[in-house]
Amino acid sequence: MKFKGLSGKKAKELLKKHGENQLKAKRAVSWVKVLLDQFKSPLIYILVMASGVTLALGDFIDAGVIGAAVILNTILGFYQEMKAEKSLDALSKMLTPKAKVIRDGKRQMIEAKDVVPGDICVLEIGERVPADGKVIEADSLSINEAMLTGESVAVEKTLFSGSSTNSSPQRSGLKGVPSRTDLNSQGYSDKGMQVYMGTTISSGIGKMRVEKTGQETEIGKIAEKLTETKEEKTPLQKQINKFSKKLAIMVGVISLVILGAGLVAGDPFIEIFTTAVAVAVSAIPEGLAVSLTVILAIGMQRIFKKKALVRKLMAAETLGSVTVVCADKTGTLTEGKMKVVQALTSLNPDKKIQEMKAELMIKAAVLCNDMRDPLEIGMMDWAKSFSGSSTNSSPQNFNKETPSSFAVPTRHSAGFPFKESPLTSRTDLSLEALEKDNPRLDQIPFDPKWRYIATLHKGDKKNLLLVSGAPEEILSRCKTTKERRKKWEDRFVKEGKKGRRLVGFAFKEMSKKVSSTPESKQVPLRGETNRITDKDIKDLRWIGSLVYEDPVRSGVEKALKQAKRAGIKVKVITGDYRFTAEAIVNQLNLEKGGLKNSQIMEGLELAKISDEELKKKIEETVLFCRTKPEQKLRIVQALQDKGEVVAMTGDGVNDAPAVKKADIGIVVENASAVAKETADMILLDSNFETIVDAIEEGRGIFVNLKKIILYLLSDAFAEVILVLGSIFLGLPLPITAAQILWINLVDDGLPDFALTLEPKPNYLMKQKAEGHERELLDGEVKLLIGLISTVTGLLALGVFWWYLKITQDIVLARTLAFTLLGVDSLLYVFSCKTLKEPLWKEKLFNNMWLVGAVLIGLSFQVMALYVPGLQKVLKTVGLGFKEWLIVAVGGLLVMVMIEGIKFTYNRNEGRLRVK
Secondary structure (H helix, E strand, O other): OOOEEEHHHHHHHHHHOOOOOOOOOOOOHHHHHHHHHHOOOOOHHHHHHHHHHHHHHHHHHHHHHHHHHHHHHHHHHHHHHHHOOOOHHHHHHOOEEEEEEEEEEEEEEEEEOOOOOOEEEEEEOOOOEEEEEEEEEEEEEEEHHHHHOOOOOOOOOOOOOOOOOOOOOOOOOOOOOOOOOOOOOOOOHHHEEEEOOOEEEEEEEEEEEEEEEEHOOHHHHOOOHOOOOOOOHHHHHHHHHHHHHHHHHHHHHHHHHHHHHHHOOOOOHHHHHHHHHHHHHHHHOOOOOHHHHHHHHHHHHHHOOOEEEEEEHHHHHHHHHHOOEEEEEEHEEEEEOOEEEEEEOOOOHHHHHHHHHHHHHHHHHHOOOOOHHHHHHHHHHHHOOOOOOOOOOOHHHHOOOOOOOOOOOOOOOOOOOOOOOHHOOOOOHHHHHHHHHOOEEEEEEEOOOOOOOEEEOOOOOOOEEEEEOHHHHHHEEEEEHHOOOOOOOOHHHHHOOOOOEEEEEEEEEEEEOOOHHHHHHHHHEEOOOOOOHHOOOEEEEEEEEEEEEEEEOOOOHHHHHHHHOOOOEEEEEEEOOOOHHHHHHOOOOOOOOOHHHHHHEEEEHHHHHHHHHHHHHHHOOOOEEEOOHHHHHHHHHHHHOOOOOOEEEEEEHHHHHHHHHHHHEEOOOOOOOOHHHHOOEEEEEOOOHHHHHHHHHHHHHHHHHHHHHHHHHHHHHHHHHHHHHHHOOOOOOOOOOHHHHOOOOOOHHHHHHHOOOOOOOOOHOOOOOHHHHOOOOOHHHHHHHHHHHHHHHHHHHOOOOOOOHHHHHHHHHHHHHHHHHHHHHHHHHHHHHHHOOHHHHHHOOHHHHHHHHHHHHHHHHHHHOOHHHHHHOOOOOOOOHHHHHHHHHHHHHHHHHHHHHHHHHEEEEOOOOOO
């Protein structure tokens, strides 16, 4: 049935009247809420309590310093979280749902938000229903309504009621047809016709008329509850929180020990209490959770610049742990632009046979075509290329690789199964004209499960069945001699070895008869009674095959080498013909010397082996071809059972289970809505090279996070060791609470933030993928934290003890220890910046934010010693040249120690996990 749809003018009027077709957006995070959330940290509770106690005891300076620490920590946390929220919000807006509508008699792709009541929408497998409405045309259309009903079984949507789900091309959907008293005035069942916004087309095709949009839809009625759903924390965030809680308990115990030991040693309560609180504050990396969010958000932005959109925060970091990429060949390894380069209509030199099949091939390419994928679009473009061709041309060029010289045949062979065609009487090739002269009565839409599309067309005496799909599948259903079948199969192999894809065509004349399904006599379907099933797709007459070329993407071969060097295995999974897929993989030099037979597994073999056998063979297998959707899921599961971290690429609804199962699900930009919903990342350029770039960025995210943990904890525990050491040695406290807070929040606060902006190192893709073995606090980081904090803490303690002994000036001794801790951390941050290369080989100025942060920190440290007001608050005095020399030497000693550890670790391990 031909639908004209709304006019563009009418659609604009309705859009203005009803508003955009979208649910109320989740309320943006209020800056007030973000600000108040800064006070929900246990750290803040400790600071506020300490400030209150010191204030009650009359120590106004320490109370003011602690209060200032609360304010500064709140401001920094608020700024970073708001920046991260804005970044994430901007990225989420990049995903714009689309809808295919008919307006002014033409199919158009528009944004789903512009759909209005009265629109005619095209429903296709893998897409989401854009609004509420009723089906007005359907064929094998079934919809998964689980999001509304909770039922996982798809519901068949036809112009009848009943909900039998088709899992094969057998037609069983007419069971339970209602009596005429159950139907509406048009003879249709309202229940069977109703479709709802957000539900998913599981199979078939159809059209719907939109009735309700936006908040008026069924899903819109429960939108408020949906928008209130609380987001789950990512596994990494949970790991960080768990780590922070353990650390808080440990620091709490240490603080109690400091408080108790200080009181036993005779230290004033107010002094030892505020010191214990300050040590607790310094030891807890309160900025870690915020830094994590910022690092992930920045990583998502960097990945986006590489032409990939990460939908989930955690995926940005998980990308870095990928050990296996299961890549779909078409569109990621190749350009995905299917261009017909040859039409094989007959291997017989008889021109009469070629002539008849040539015209039939063109018509089949137009009529047996739903324009749903690059192959069908390519064959339509090929057919339309005959527009304006000479009607006196010969069809002989059909079997040559010169598509520009293809000609429309003129001879109308006796017994040719079509009505008189517009091709033989017009110079234009019009889809509308062909449909008018050869109307489609029924169809079996394409599905990867049966690998063909079949359409039935009306004829004068007999109807015509056209079938297209995988050539070996179509040929297996044709009547032909063994000799001819062998010749065609050999031709398939020949073309496949050139890396080409083929689509086969066949036809059969069918008598006009009523469907054998008894119930069909009660209610007509689209005005016709003819139905086709899989049982009809046999005894066909072979027409020939279209040959496509899909060029390998530039840069993919280099990306594959980079992935291999990074220890990432690549498995190519495709539904393509074996020899086509093998040729493409060999062109890319994925395996040196080309693929061996043992490295290739076809879908038929995969179906016969057990899961245990698959686990044994999967390590060696590189290419899986002629695979079915459920087999992709088995492959992903087998790899995960082997301990791999799997990234899976896909584009259709049938890929969704495997994409969802994978640790990182990746889809191309034009993937089905279901695939996009389950994916973690969307490739905006559909290029495998982008996947490798994203993995590199993911590794960079993890490395930066480890740098921050190393820097924060090294500094924190140096202060703990300094205070504990002085207590157990019976010395006065070498550093005050105000000084600890100054180092923690003023000196080190900006470098901590600057490390989140650290560029990724250039060696990341030269290291072996670590997968599940990655640890946030691995042995190396623990060793560095222990050594840096111990050496720095003991060095400050030794300087304090020596100066106190020779000068008897506790303020000077404390100022020196305070300065040594503060300046040392500002210097060794550059050694923490890179742990693979020596400091002198690293690009120290590739992160100017860090350079600026260190300079500002040094400026603040100098101000703390020489500005009178700060001298009074922090209890400091100005240092002379000798004291500054001690500070400089101390900082250099720590840096030399770090560089020595780096050298030893690299020498013994051959690599370094973090930078």
